[in-house]
Amino acid sequence: MDKAKITEVFQSIQGEGLYVGVKQVFIRFFDCGMRCAYCDTPQSMDGEEGHFEEYTSDELWRKIAGLWSNCHSVSFTGGEPLIQKEFIKAFLPRLKAAWITSYLETNGTMYRELAELIEHVDIIAMDLKLPSSTKCRPCWEEHERFLIVARQKEVFTKTVITNGTTREDVLRAVELVAGIDPEIPCVLQPNYYEHDEGVMRKCLEYQIDYSNRLKNVRIIPQMHKYLKLQ
Numbered sequence: 001m002d003k004a005k006i007t008e009v010f011q012s013i014q015g016e017g018l019y020v021g022v023k024q025v026f027i028r029f030f031d032c033g034m035r036c037a038y039c040d041t042p043q044s045m046d047g048e049e050g051h052f053e054e055y056t057s058d059e060l061w062r063k064i065a066g067l068w069s070n071c072h073s074v075s076f077t078g079g080e081p082l083i084q085k086e087f088i089k090a091f092l093p094r095l096k097a098a099w100i101t102s103y104l105e106t107n108g109t110m111y112r113e114l115a116e117l118i119e120h121v122d123i124i125a126m127d128l129k130l131p132s133s134t135k136c137r138p139c140w141e142e143h144e145r146f147l148i149v150a151r152q153k154e155v156f157t158k159t160v161i162t163n164g165t166t167r168e169d170v171l172r173a174v175e176l177v178a179g180i181d182p183e184i185p186c187v188l189q190p191n192y193y194e195h196d197e198g199v200m201r202k203c204l205e206y207q208i209d210y211s212n213r214l215k216n217v218r219i220i221p222q223m224h225k226y227l228k229l230q
């Protein structure tokens with residue numbers, strides 16, 4: 001793939017997960033194979049708000065250079081970046097050659113694509129999606145295979161908790177991670193659009209379930225939303 005479909009390239013701070021607060025250049029890739037009920041990036045999806053520009057590798061490199069200013073890393077986000085695996089696979093070595101850290105934010109389902117480029121990725125922020133939260137099809141098997149590949153590198157999982165999240169799904173997610181490596185950090189992320197007592201209470205309850213089997217479990221909200229950043 002000579003060109004990538006990219007919705008936006010911008011500099012901001014990371015708003016989610018273990019690296020919250022670090023300055024990054026974000027490349028938001030267009031398109032995603034899922035349709036999570038709580039998705040906050042309709043601009044990167046096929047639909048009314050969806051849009052993209054096409055970038056060659058050189059154009060993207062110049063764009064990153066113009067935004068860089070001592071960032072921590074470059075985030076490949078979306079949408080689902082791994083849909084454009086060929087482009088990313090060819091692009092990642094450029095970052096490596098320049099000693100720039102690559103950070104992949106992914107829905108955690110495209111394990112074959114990950115396996116093809118994992119050698120060039122530094123950090124993986126993997127969604128572990130609960131069907132009772134997403135209202136989409138279950139992805140347990142894909143998630144398990146993905147996490148097995150991802151743990152070759154630094155990886156943490158991120159799970160959105162909504163009012164609809166069931167404990168049954170939570171316990172299955174816990175077993176999935178614990179069966180691979182109980183040291184993998186896990187983040188519970190309260191759904192920003194339902195930030196009421198109910199969701200927070202669920203996060204606190206589920207943190208106990210997670211902590212029964214896993215060593216590093218944190219509740220971290222989407223900080224960029226509170227700070228009104230991109």
Ligand code: SF4
Nearest residue numbers: 032034036039079107
């Ligand atoms: S996987 Fe991410 S980008 Fe895709 S629909 Fe779900 S929340 Fe949105």
